[in-house]
Amino acid sequence: MGFPKVRMRRLRRTDGLRRMVRETTLHTDDLIAPLFVGEGEGQRKEIDSMPGVYRFSLDTVVEEAKLLQRLGIAGLLVFGVPNAEDKDPEGTQAWASDGIVQRALKALREACPGMVLISDACFCEYTDHGHCGVLNRKKEVQNDKTLEHLELVALSQARAGADIIAPSGMMDGMVQAIRTALDENGFPEIAILSYSTKFSSAFYGPFREAAESTPQFGNRKQYQMESGNAREAIRESLLDASEGADMLMVKPALAYLDIIRRIREQSDLPLVAYNVSGEYSMVKAAARKGWIDEKAAAIEILHGIKRAGADLIITYWAKDLAGWLKDEHAPLPEKAAPPQEEH
């Protein structure tokens, strides 16, 4: 059967009809908000390259977290930003019991007992060279030595109150190492969200300003993936699943929607997509120039990521979206007379 009996426009005629047949909807339960926490007091410093995103101190981050919880955001992803003088070649502050992220987790756990706290477990914010682990003489990140440190990071974050540990360094064996460390030290209930398929990406640029984690030489291509590789991308996530990851992640999201779809089809684990800093900043920049409608573009992007198969999205739009979604799901106005379409 075809035209004229079939008219696709029938179900697009009014707001009510369009809403009724909407296949993909966003909900605050799908959203994870990243939070950057640094030293100091009363800080709320906007990141130049990420308008609307701030670096907080311990006191202000608690206020922000309470607000996000009231808005119904599903979880918080916490990044510590230590002072430059606290960085060293090994990134020892990453596992200090009084490190910035550990203090942040403790404060957040106390202020928002029911909130899901996810902590990024990596070294690039804590090492003076900005790489995601310990270097050897050739200045390459040593995988197995880094795993030993990663175990310490995971334990310190679990002790501080994290519900979920999220290793983001793309070290081989990182999930297994963390799972074993947690299980052997009394934290069998703490979950692991692995940054399982993470690409070496130009879209992390603004984040590195926010977290002060730019590598001081070279790049991350020895551990993060090449953008062209799809089969390898699937293997990465399935391996982490077999090591005991509770949730998987694809990062970035937009250039990798095919990977999200394929992992969704091959694994039953909850799948998270990280809508990264560069993906956010591009839209922000264009919107500031008046070239694009930020809200419409953001919703369209997040629909795309969800439609591809992501269950959860880490996004810098989380807070804005909570407001926008209220409008999207508000009851239809009582007398919204639909414009009669002419044929």
Ligand code: PBG
């Ligand atoms: C740490 C880490 C990075 C991001 C999240 N965790 C940066 C990187 O790998 O260089 C990027 C997030 C974003 O761009 O929004 N390894």
